[in-house]
Amino acid sequence: MTEVEFLEEYDLKLDEQQVALLTLQQHPMLVKGKSGSGKTFLFLSRIAYLLKSEMAQKEEMLNIVYDKRMAKEMTKQYRFYFGDDGEIPSFVDIYSFAYALIRRHCEATGRLLPKAYRDMSSVIRRLCKDMFAITLTKEQCSEVMGKISECRNLMMPEKQIAEIMIADRKNLDFLALYKEYAKFKDKKDIYDYDDILAVATEILVKDTVLLEDVKKHCHFVHVDDAQELSFLAHMLLKMVSSSTHELFLCADMDVSIAQHRAAYPQALDAFTQTYTNGEILTRNGNYRNNATITDACNRFYYKDKEGLQSISQETCELKFKGFADLSKLYAYALKKVEDEEETAFLYHDFAMAVPLIELFKEKGISFSYQGNMKHFLQDKFVRDMWNFIELLIDPRDMRAFYEVYEAMGLDISKRVLLEVSERLKADEAVDVYQALMESSYKQAGKKKLASLMERIRMAENKSTLDMVIFIKEKMGYNETLRKEGIAMNAPVILAFEILAQRYEDPDEFLYHLGALKDYQADPISRITICSLADAKGYEYDRVCILDCIRGILPQKEDSQKERMLFYHGMTRAKHELEFLASKRCTTHRLEISPYLYELHEKMEEEKRNETATVATPTAKKLRPTSLKRGMMIRHVQLGEGKIMKIADGMMHVKFTDGLKQMNMKLCIANKLIELC
Missing domain, CATH: 2.30.30 (SH3 type barrels.)
Incomplete structure (x- = not known):
């Protein structure tokens, strides 16, 4: 099959440059291009052409994509464009490929294959608590894990690791944590994702028989989003593709989303030095976004530099929606999906998507979503509030009391807790507070409890939101938040209070909150809810960015990573782009994201006027x-x-x-x- 026959058979409209890249190149090739330049479609088309023309067999191919989710998406797209004729190639992420190598080595040597875990945040939190008496916030835990990943992938020496500091956690000895984390994994015989790459590379260095066999099955190596690979991943790629000239990489050097996985795009700067006869080709043009969205992306991200070049002449109105209360933002989102438009709601913090997920669920709206509801429901604030509310509903709930008594500022021994439990079993008319007052609990503690009891009983008849406010202000939970370094308007708190506001009856609230645990959204829908990062590789007719609020997006105003992420979300929109923000959530005053002021001249003028007004x-x-x-x-x-x-x-x-x-x-x- 010739290139012309291939284009006609599958009704493809490729430009001259793309057609030239379909066939064998006889040398390593790196295709650079900005967002929307058609790199991924070229990646798929080249794989299809090599198979359809019988220049390659699928067993000879290694096709690397961003992650497992994208591997499934690529398989789906391949079927859509090139048909299901039994020649569907395999797509894998670099971690799955590396883990398969480890599995083969274990089978050959008789060793038990260690389990691999993607998310080790709970382990990191527990180690920090045990070693340094530190409760990491979600952001701090993410920073620690990112640093660990960076150390492992760059193979840092111990001296360099010892110099690493975590913001606002000066008493955290990073080197000690790094070593203890490694000991924990060794003891449990488990891997994290960074270990997978390191171990696979070590195996191929030592096991030359396995390496040569892998090379035979990697004659055609294709990599999409090559800028997201870590340094270790690039080493692994170099090892398995060293015997072939048919190495084909696509990369957007302006956007690297996987910095939490130690992405190392700098490796591609030395592409022609790393690979003999390597060639770099640049693709221009933006085929995805219309002219208005392209212009907005350039103004925000590229500023005075050369940015995206829109092919489309279509224009649209960029919509900036600000709401007096956050609850109205979600009501607007519900109204937005009444038409039949393909719509994606993108978020930076998953907690901000939870009220929308719950709303769509209750209204029977078909949607798909990416995100971990389990993490939200297991967040310490959510668990504590859940237990507090259960205790206010039923003051005899010993389990709930046991979970929150420390957050109430009560220092109770195990012996006293057992006394309280036995007293409750003996008399159904007694609640935990009475039982505690009658126990051998110290007098200072009883005095503190006595001052709370009357107000606690008054709170039993409050609405859910009033209960939450009462718990924070009257039962001492705000002090717990302050000690743990959690902002009073943290996303998880805002989301929880929106749901509490939605269901005034506490029992009803807990029912609906619990129903989220096992809820399964539709796998495919015209409505998608996902993070800015998880939108990678996708495009949508309409995009609404949910949490355009200062302190959430961005969390830190000087963060280039978050600016890149916001820009990435903008580039997912083909025809319509909206930014949603709010100035208040229940009792919290919020501020509009500074990113929106950059994008909207009128809003910038309003901001200047507000500043002038405050001064007079x-x-x-x-x-x-x-x-x-x-x-x-x-x-x-x-x-x-x-x-x-x-x-x-x-x-x-x-x-x-x-x-x-x-x-x-x-x-x-x-x-x-x-x-x-």
Whole structure:
């Protein structure tokens, strides 16, 4: 089959450059191209042509893609474009390929194959807790794991590892943690994903028989998203493809999403030195995004540099949707899917997608989603709040009390806990608080509990959201959050409170929250909910980016990684692109992402006007001298309240939760209050 016959048979419209790359090259080839330049379709088309023209057999091919999910997607796309005639090639990610090598070596040597785990975050958290008495936040855990991956993949010496520091965790000895983590894996005889690459490389260095056999079955090596490979992955690739000239790599050197997996795109800078007679070819043009979206991507990411070159003349309106309350954002998203448009809701933090998933589930909307609901439901804040609410619903729930008594600031011995448990079994009229007061618990603890008991019983009849606020403010949980370095408006807290606001009855709330655990979304749907990173390799008619809120997207404003991720999400949209943000969530004041100000000139002007306003009339309204008895104010956590008395720089404000005494200057300086 000639190139022309191939194009006609499958009704393909390839440009001259793509057609030239379909056939054998007789030398290693790296195809560079920006987003939307057609690299992936070229990757698929070349594989198909070599098979259809019988220049290659599928058993001779090694086709590497980004991850397992993309391997399935590539198989699906291949079937769609080139038919199911029994010649469907295999697509694998580099980790699956490496693990298969380890399996073959274990079978040959009689060794038991160690299990491999993708997510070892729970182990890292536990080690940090045991070794340093540190509770890592989700962001800190991600940073630690990224550093471990970097050390392993770059084969760092111990001296260099010892110099690594984790932000805001100066008492964390990274080298000690790194060694203890390695000991844990050795003891359990398990691998993480970085071990897979390291061990596979070591095996091929020592087992020359296996290496030569692998080379025979890797005569045609194709790699999509080669910029996402780590240094070890590039070493492995070099070893298995050293005997063939048919090495074909596609890469976007401007975007590397897998930095958490120690992606090392710098290796491609030395491509012609690494591979004899290697050639680099650049593809231009953006065939995916319309002209408006392309222009927005260039303004945001490339700025004054040469960016994407749109092929399409189509234009659209970039939509910036800001909502007074986060709950309205999700209501808008629900309305958005009423038409038949293919739509993707992309998020940076999975917690921000949970209220949307729950809403679509309850409304019977067909959708697919990528994300780990188990991680959300097992988050410490979610588990603690769940147990607190169960305890408020049923003050005899000893299990719930056992889970949260430390978060309540109570220091109770095992002996006292057993006393309380026995007392509850003996008398059904007694609750945990009464049982604790009657136990041998120390007097100081009883005094603290006594001050809480009346308010706790009053909270039993509150709505779910009011319960959550009560738990944080009256039962001492805010102090727990502060100690653990968790922001009061962390995504998991915002998401939890949106769900609490949605279901006022606590029992109903817990039922719907629990129903998320086993919920199975549709595998294929015109509506997709996934992370900015997981959208890699996909494109959608319409994209809505969900969590355009300062502190969430981006988490850190100087983060090039997050800027890259946001740009990557923008490039997934073919025809429509929307950005969704909110200024408030229940009692939390939120700010619009600075990224949106960069994208929208009008919003930038509004931001400047708001800054100017704060410097003149608004500041005057919020001077302590302008606050008067009888005025209504709004507190960021307590909501609306009435000033009842002002004296000696302090104001007494009546909120729904009761009378509060506040320092006026501190409230104004920290932007905790505003006039209603």
